[in-house]
Each structure stands twice: as structure tokens, then as C-alpha cells.
Amino acid sequence: MLRTPLFAASAATFALILAAGCLPAGNAVGRPPSSAAFVGSETCKSCHAEAFASWQESWHSKIVRPAQGAFLKEAVEKWKSDGTNAGPTVGNVTGKTFKREDVQYVVGARWKQRYLVKNDQNGNLQFLNMQFNRASGKWEKYGQKNDWNTQCATCHTTGYRITAFDDKSGKTLQSDFKELGVGCEACHGPGSAHIVSGSRRDIFNPANVSVQEQSKVCGYCHIRLENGKWKTAQGAPREDFPAPEAGRSYIAGDDWTKWYPQEAIIPGVHAEDPFDKEYAGDLKGLFLRDEQSKASGLYEEAKHHQQYQGFLQSAHYRLGIMSCITCHAPHAGAGKLKKVADHACNSCHDDSYTVEKYMPNTGKTADNLFVRSHTFNKQPRQGGAGAGSMGIPNYYGD
Numbered sequence: 001m002l003r004t005p006l007f008a009a010s011a012a013t014f015a016l017i018l019a020a021g022c023l024p025a026g027n028a029v030g031r032p033p034s035s036a037a038f039v040g041s042e043t044c045k046s047c048h049a050e051a052f053a054s055w056q057e058s059w060h061s062k063i064v065r066p067a068q069g070a071f072l073k074e075a076v077e078k079w080k081s082d083g084t085n086a087g088p089t090v091g092n093v094t095g096k097t098f099k100r101e102d103v104q105y106v107v108g109a110r111w112k113q114r115y116l117v118k119n120d121q122n123g124n125l126q127f128l129n130m131q132f133n134r135a136s137g138k139w140e141k142y143g144q145k146n147d148w149n150t151q152c153a154t155c156h157t158t159g160y161r162i163t164a165f166d167d168k169s170g171k172t173l174q175s176d177f178k179e180l181g182v183g184c185e186a187c188h189g190p191g192s193a194h195i196v197s198g199s200r201r202d203i204f205n206p207a208n209v210s211v212q213e214q215s216k217v218c219g220y221c222h223i224r225l226e227n228g229k230w231k232t233a234q235g236a237p238r239e240d241f242p243a244p245e246a247g248r249s250y251i252a253g254d255d256w257t258k259w260y261p262q263e264a265i266i267p268g269v270h271a272e273d274p275f276d277k278e279y280a281g282d283l284k285g286l287f288l289r290d291e292q293s294k295a296s297g298l299y300e301e302a303k304h305h306q307q308y309q310g311f312l313q314s315a316h317y318r319l320g321i322m323s324c325i326t327c328h329a330p331h332a333g334a335g336k337l338k339k340v341a342d343h344a345c346n347s348c349h350d351d352s353y354t355v356e357k358y359m360p361n362t363g364k365t366a367d368n369l370f371v372r373s374h375t376f377n378k379q380p381r382q383g384g385a386g387a388g389s390m391g392i393p394n395y396y397g398d
Ligand code: HEC
Pocket: 030, 039, 040, 041, 043, 044, 045, 046, 047, 048, 184, 185, 188, 190, 191, 192, 194, 195, 196, 198, 199, 200, 203, 204, 205, 208
């Protein structure tokens, strides 16, 4: 049941009302000029202290960090063993032995943590063979055999680009990026012109485009896909989505859904890759496809970082009435990115619509640890354990 008279109107009226309010009429949308370069989040701080502070507290700024000061305290204490499993000892690509002191960067902290050491065969970074699960406090196997720089980095850095590749195989030979983590320019585009002009014309603000385009800004990373155009250094299809041309970076506001469609599988986004199909490789089992899904026509996310693909299926998206940033405000909240996403429901629905009930934890991120579904199924499933109750982690102060 919808709460207010406004929202109790028919879905069609509702869509019209919201669409009208979402696009500032007659306001040209700012875009960085084609000559603009990435300058890094520190550069924005002097003029946007408040936006900077809220970003710095968010998880976006923290996904990949230099190891010192960013190790989970518990992981360090259990590095040799958690009582059941031994901690990490070898690099997955080279098979060489590594100590904790060899770890250069850590990836993640909220749900799980993975560890990066040098791959001395090519200068990239490879993963250690175990990851730490924060919910269970245990080590679990992590088998990723591709370098971080060529398998994960587009979604975990800002201004990523391929700079050299092998023509025949598509293997990524060299790449770079401006900044570790999801910086300001991941959502606002490269800022070199804007920091000089101080003009809205030279910078992208997701708030100024349609709700569908807004969600695409987030969907570029909150998605699961198989990339057959660009391969990892080891020759596997990439799981991230670098720009079509080497030397170029993704720019917030780009319509990446139209990039090299013949060479990428993006379930739920490309019409020829439906939600209810059986996929292989990393895409195997990415959606729940049981009787319950078939009956409701909603295929809940079974893995993590697929929020865009869950959301695309929802009435919320299909009616064109909201985007990711209706509920998540990248610039608010103490210690976390979202405003108070879990208070968002009651601005439109009655109190029986709770996050616990309608956003079950279905997307697996580690053993017995799941993230919330964004399909908004009115016949919701029973979810698993989520990160909600875990709180801010303790770090090891070395
Ligand atoms: C020298 C000061 C200065 C620096 C440095 C600066 N900005 Fe701005 N920014 C401004 C001003 C002034 C405005 C407001 C312009 C207006 O309202 O016309 C603005 C507005 C914005 C907006 C809102 C645009 C809109 O259409 O609503 C965004 C987003 C933004 N800046 C992002 C950034 C980012 C990202 C960086 C770092 C790469 C940055 N800014 C660095 C001065 C600066």
C-alpha cells in the first residue's frame, strides 16, 4: 500500500509527476570537455570540503588501500591460522611464497578482505590464495588467477585505461589509472577544466540527467559481466568494462551499455542476454532461477556487485520513477556512503514495507555472507546473513 495521496495515484500518473521533477528544465547538463584529464580527489578538496569529507568517510574511497594501516586487525592476528584454516601463503599467478610484510595493497574491509602482492613476471599485482571473511572470522580459499590490474581495476580505481594490449589475443599488457578507489571523478568525470574554470559547464553531475541515466553511472560498476574484447594479462575474459579504445577512460555519463555489445555478455542489459538464461564461467548462477523466480518473473541476484541488474527488474526502475540516488546519497552519512537508505521506503510506502522484508540478502559475497537484493519482489524470499550488523571494522595499526 502506498502512503500519501501523491503516491497512491496510479503508477502512470506517478511516473509523470516524478519524471517532470527529475529533469531541471532548460538547464544544460555539464560535461567535461574532451580534452579534460583526471586530476584526483585531493584536488577537489579545497573548493568542496564538505563533499570531500562525506566521500572520504564512504566505502567508495576505501576499496583498495596501501596495506599499512588498512589490514583488518583480526586478519593480522590470525594470519598464520584461524584455528581451522591456515592464512594466505602463496601468490595465485606465480605460485611463489609471500609473507604478510610483502602485501602491498588490501582490497575490501567491510565484508571481506583480499591481499595484493607483486607479480614479478610482469610488474602487475596478483592475489594471495586466501581471503578473510569478516562475518565468520575465518580464512577461505580465493582462487583468482588473473592480475588485479587486468581483472578488477576498472571498478576499483578512477580514470583506469588500457595503455598497451596484444592485437591478436586482446590481452592487456599495460594499464594505468589516476587514483586507487572510487574517487570524485568516477561519478563526475575528469576535472582538469573544471578546477580552472570553476564552472558547472565543465563537470558532470548525475543529479542533472534522467533517472535511467543516473542509475547507469552507478551501474557501470555495480554489475556483473563477461568481457570478450579485452582479456586479462593471463588471457581470460575480463570481468570489468574498460573503454572501447586503448588510451581512453570511462567518463561518467558515457552510455557504456552501447559499448562493443557483440563482444560482451551483460545479462539483463543486452536484450540477447536475458535474466533467465544459463551462463558459464564467472556468470554461472549469477541469478536465482528456481520455481519461485519463474513464477514471479524476478530473478534475484545470487552474487554480489549486481545491484544494477537487480534494480532493472524492479517496478521502481520500470516505472521510471527513481534511481540509485533516490535512496543512496553519495554525499551524506557518518562513516558510510548512503544517506539513510533504509528510511527511504516510508516516504512512499506504509510501515509494512521494510528493508528486512523486501530486500533479502541474496547476493553471495563470501561464505554465508550476502548483500541485499534490489529486485523489490512483492513476494520476497528469506535472505541470508548480511553486513548490516557488523559495524565499522577495526584495523591493525602497523
Ligand atoms: C577552484 C575551485 C573548484 C575546484 C578545485 C573544484 N570545483 Fe567543483 N565547483 C566549483 C564551483 C564554483 C562550482 C559551482 C558552479 C556554479 O554553480 O556555477 C562547482 C560545482 C561543482 C559541481 C556541481 C555541478 C552541477 O552541475 O551541479 C560538481 C559535481 C563539482 N563541482 C565537482 C568537482 C570535482 C569532482 C572537483 C575535483 C576534480 C571539483 N569540483 C573541483 C569550484 C571548484
